[in-house]
Amino acid sequence: MIAVSEALERILAGLRPTGAETVALPDGWGRVLARPVAARLTQPPVDVSAMDGYALRAAEATLGARLRLAGASPAGRPFTEALRPGEAVRIFTGGALPPGADAILLQEDARAEDGHVTPTEAPRAGRWIRRAGLDFRLGDVLLQPGRRLSARDVGLAAAANHPWLHVHRRPRVAILATGDEIVLPGEALPPGGIVSSNAHALSALVRAAGAEPLVLPIAGDDRAAIGASAEAAAGCDLIVTTGGASVGEHDLVQSALEPLGFSLDFWKIAMRPGKPLIWGGLRGAPLLGLPGNPVSAIVCAVVFLVPALRRLSGLPAAPVETRSALLGRPLEANDRRQDYLRAELSRDTQGRQVVTPFPVQDSSMLATLARADALVVRAPGAPAAGANTEVEFVELSFLGV
């Protein structure tokens, strides 16, 4: 059995980000940038007004002065003549400052009549002027590769005049569920049968991580069937199997794949739920074998598959992020396996975040997992912890999982 951290390091070390593809700007949302986005213009391109009012010279705009209105400078239609002495120009938010002007008289501080304007409050030179390049300058790198693009990033790339973006191709992930006992939802259920849930949960998790799932037909507990399905995964960036990872007589994934050239890296991890976990390679494609138990499969997917998908997508190699909160009930000392306890989040009377593990943690309880907000992480050999101790947890909703 190897430690969770070592297993994750070995998994991440075996993965390379996908190549770049070119997508239209609106399709960039949620994708990971493969090439930098540099500004193709300076924003604002010239000095502009931050408010509606009048552009003028501060030195002339004394209380009661009467300045002739020479024109208007709305956003998009700059007034390009130089301001002559005694003149002002009507200006609007985003409008270009006319040459010669050095101040903005706010419209609520002005009285306008007969083509003239009179300050009722003296403006200060430079105030309410946005200088050219305040937001960004031509050539500035605004977005770096390896960043998942937010809605704001898409807006920024647009503002920097990019109709196209270069992003990492979505990783293609084959998902193979194995087991004689599982059938597709809605199909006739034989005695002892279980409806297949892992492939569908994992497919959703793969989509949540921005990758593309390929759900293969269920393979029975039969070497030939597993082998044939694995062939169908050719060309994928990652193969994920579920079931058949341990060494019982009915656990066949490893033995089915060996004749096809499967090379095993490791297959046992000191964690709960989820001890049997296969990591290896099949004809150049990395293969992650998750346990068949639905709760173990999803917890292992959060811990190993999510970071793997991120790495393949072009994000930095890193474990899934944890937060800390106060423990809602005491926990016994942990044994040598890293524990991931299904838990609820709440607030205490002082508004502090509390994370409370469910009392029953049986790894077959999918309804409990679906209800959980968080997985409390308990390190191997962690001592008993009292209520209100600070503990680390993975927030599940944060991942769309």
Place this chain on the structure above:
Amino acid sequence: MIAVSEALERILAGLRPTGAETVALPDGWGRVLARPVAARLTQPPVDVSAMDGYALRAAEATLGARLRLAGASPAGRPFTEALRPGEAVRIFTGGALPPGADAILLQEDARAEDGHVTPTEAPRAGRWIRRAGLDFRLGDVLLQPGRRLSARDVGLAAAANHPWLHVHRRPRVAILATGDEIVLPGEALPPGGIVSSNAHALSALVRAAGAEPLVLPIAGDDRAAIGASAEAAAGCDLIVTTGGASVGEHDLVQSALEPLGFSLDFWKIAMRPGKPLIWGGLRGAPLLGLPGNPVSAIVCAVVFLVPALRRLSGLPAAPVETRSALLGRPLEANDRRQDYLRAELSRDTQGRQVVTPFPVQDSSMLATLARADALVVRAPGAPAAGANTEVEFVELSFLGV
């Protein structure tokens, strides 16, 4: 000017969730459930083993006893005959407990030879048995309407034997950017021109919230053009405009829409950035008019559009969630407008979360907004706050925004 909270209440009160549609199970991820998902079976359907080992009677399984192996009960192929005295059955994780058995002898606690098994450790009755219905029972409501489906929920619905789900239709949201000065990214940029970024950022935000954007062609500052674009929004669940929301001479949205039957609810909010915000209705469709300034538009979208989209999607009416952290630098007392300060998140030396507003908060700085992790919320009239004071913030990455 009305308060942010009142504005949000009025917006949410005017919205109804979309109707239901039927989607295949894998398309349910991220959608909001419209009808309950009740279990169509009991899981596990019978008592099953939680481990690989031998099913037997605890009373007979004394140390050194020799029990005859009567057969095997792997997952999916139950051994259905009753266990006779002196018998054991090979069993695997998930395998049905044969009638008469009351205990599981773990395989590591057993010695098997010549069709017999001998305990090397005495098993305890009931241990390692998962009772029928431990996960859920036929008819249990597992997922309630009004819940956005996680990957785990999809797995749970699958396990409960649902190949189809009934979810709220994705809200259709028309997005109309107005302004003579804006052009599409990559198009020729006239003097004083600005590349349109709002529609693209808002379109991404709409997708991030699980709704469907309809980006209308840009309308110039011209009543007829705005009116024609608004007609193109017919059939949408929400119309979002950007630009033209204030009362300057070049702000035309309200006056362009009035002849088309626009009814205004309010249009000024005590917040910064983002004072001018239109809320009203156009021929039965709610209309949200965001400011033209990109930072104001996105901040207003986080505060008002995200909750509106959630409500339309079938989620409960609620403001966007906030968290609290320690302030990274002192802030002056606030005036009468609710402030949303662009800020970075970090950890202090004790590992506590710190949120630090950027020193320059000009509402034209889109690059700063894209860099921000959070918006620190400052209530109207909030007193000066020292570093390390606890403050509320909206976490932007959490929203995919």
